[in-house]
């Protein structure tokens with residue numbers, strides 16, 4: 001492909017990414033893969049170049065651009081060599097007209113600028129691992145250094161092919177952001193406990209909870225998404241974990257599958273579905289998907305799941321609310337609303353080697369802590 005054709009390809013892909021973000025369609029990665037599957041003539045250098053252009057344009061635009069061309073013209077503003085490729089050649093983009101729309105450069109969408117600006121949401125995300133203490137005490141992986149805060153965390157050089165490592169295949173390590181490791185520690189899971197992980201997904205935190213419990217006790221790992229939950233069992237097996245029982249929940253009627261656990265759990269973890277704003281540095285396209293309406297829907301779902309979770313906690317037991325979000329309506333505000341609906345419940349301090357107090361809980365941010373963004377709070381049930 002000539003360089004101009006690569007730019008046009010990036011514009012075409014961005015048009016699809018923008019439509020996907022608007023209509024809740026396929027993610028950028030999927031769209032890029034699909035695009036090249038249908039164009040076998042593109043070589044690996046072409047693919048890499050086009051992909052880099054697409055992601056540079058996505059990272060640069062906080063707001064969803066009107067078109068792929070507007071996104072790419074915006075990118076060309078700071079890149080004269082790229083601007084020169086808008087030359088009207090056969091497979092390339094037309095020249096840029098004086099008043100053509102161009103996407104503005106911004107870290108976050110305008111409507112969230114006051115709440116999320118300056119929190120480091122466009123920083124490069126590191127590649128972190130968690131050492132699986134169930135299988136090994138010490139591990140020596142070339143290039144790995146200790147993560148700054150998490151006791152079992154390792155930081156890998158960018159681009160490391162972790163899944164090819166023998167240590168990965170043997171279940172000695174898991175890929176997990178340091179922030180996710182820290183909030184898992186904040187849950188305070190201990191050997192012998194009866195734990196419900198209400199939104200376990202594919203089990204990222206479940207595995208960490210099981211390690212903290214030294215694989216003693218029981219974890220009921222629940223989720224309403226069959227495909228995600230089905231990925232948990234093989235991961236647990238690889239990690240040498242035996243205490244996890246999965247339960248598929250019916251969204252909206254979760255309690256039906258949890259009747260035997262009412263008032264029975266020492267610890268219930270709600271790693272709630274959320275806006276994901278804390279992970280935007282890994283997934284910048286998600287900035288184009290969030291709308292005030294989608295945020296309101298997820299906040300309502302979190303409140304409902306916290307109410308379900310509260311019914312499972314035994315008297316004096318603990319409920320932990322976690323979100324990978326930096327928005328107070330999902331974090332501190334969500335917990336305050338819970339406390340006003342549930343008299344007798346109280347919060348407990350969260351102590352971690354990173355993060356800062358945020359209302360009734362603790363917040364980790366990319367800017368201050370170098371982790372993905374998280375909010376975590378601990379709630380104690382009345383005795």
Ligand SMILES: C[S@@+](CC[C@H](N)C(=O)[O-])C[C@H]1O[C@@H](n2cnc3c(N)ncnc32)[C@H](O)[C@@H]1O
Nearest residue numbers: 199200201203204205223224225251271272273
């Ligand atoms: C933040 S993710 C969980 C991530 C997971 N705990 C981990 O550490 O990898 C939130 C999860 O909530 C699940 N979810 C959404 N609605 C739910 C519901 N009504 N009941 C239970 N889980 C639900 C989603 O399928 C998703 O897996």
